[in-house]
Amino acid sequence: MRIPVIAGNWKLFKTINESVSLVKELKQLVANSHGVEIVVAPVFTALSRVSEAIDGSVIHLAAQDCYWEEEGAFTGEVAPKLLRDAGCSHVIIGHSERRQYFGETDLTVNRKTKAAIAAGLTAIVCVGETLQERESENTFTVIETQITGSLFGLAGNDFNHVVIAYEPVWAIGTGKTASDAQAQEVHAFIRQLVSRLFGQSVADSVRILYGGSVKPDNVKGLMAQTDIDGALVGGASLKAESFAAIATFNI
Numbered sequence: 001m002r003i004p005v006i007a008g009n010w011k012l013f014k015t016i017n018e019s020v021s022l023v024k025e026l027k028q029l030v031a032n033s034h035g036v037e038i039v040v041a042p043v044f045t046a047l048s049r050v051s052e053a054i055d056g057s058v059i060h061l062a063a064q065d066c067y068w069e070e071e072g073a074f075t076g077e078v079a080p081k082l083l084r085d086a087g088c089s090h091v092i093i094g095h096s097e098r099r100q101y102f103g104e105t106d107l108t109v110n111r112k113t114k115a116a117i118a119a120g121l122t123a124i125v126c127v128g129e130t131l132q133e134r135e136s137e138n139t140f141t142v143i144e145t146q147i148t149g150s151l152f153g154l155a156g157n158d159f160n161h162v163v164i165a166y167e168p169v170w171a172i173g174t175g176k177t178a179s180d181a182q183a184q185e186v187h188a189f190i191r192q193l194v195s196r197l198f199g200q201s202v203a204d205s206v207r208i209l210y211g212g213s214v215k216p217d218n219v220k221g222l223m224a225q226t227d228i229d230g231a232l233v234g235g236a237s238l239k240a241e242s243f244a245a246i247a248t249f250n251i
């Protein structure tokens, strides 16, 4: 009932031409995929060219961030409606790298999420604990604070345009994936929390993705978990072959 989402976050990698070649290759490799929402998130400057390249394919386009205002004197920012204009259907919000290096907080994530939804985008809202937070047994408190703050004030039907991504910071780019059980435990916690905050039907339908060193050889185990509805992939999404292998995990 929850359609899995496999999203590739290309982070700060690839020129426009490299992005277009990657997505063209990917398009062919995933042509026979079914029952999966496939998303790629290139850098801003490549969005509109990648959008043209995926036209007519099963691949959806995401940006890696947005601002919450529609327009104005906000030098350097990009509004959700401009992402729509560039061909995006999705936007990643609150990635841990933005929280870590660019001062993103639950409050700014919340504003961005609301603005993205209002513009008709699907917000992929990221949460995740650091290694220190996990080791000091604060994982659940941290996740609860992030989810509560990031999704504050959303209405039930807003969740048709929200995907949650759980990305433990210690698993990102480290090759250290959370075990299937570790990931499932936090996903189940997030779903219960969403149920408490927004009701059972929202909790039953919201997709919760896992991110952090997802590779072709661990995706099946993760996807077999009850509360894992997809993956947000970094490194392995930069090569068409490995991302396609992840995106076709169910074939």
Ligand code: 13P
Binding pocket: 009, 095, 167, 171, 172, 173, 174, 175, 211, 212, 213, 214, 232, 233, 234, 235, 236
């Ligand atoms: P890696 O798959 O490279 O660990 O990155 C995960 C991530 O941050 C996706 O947003």
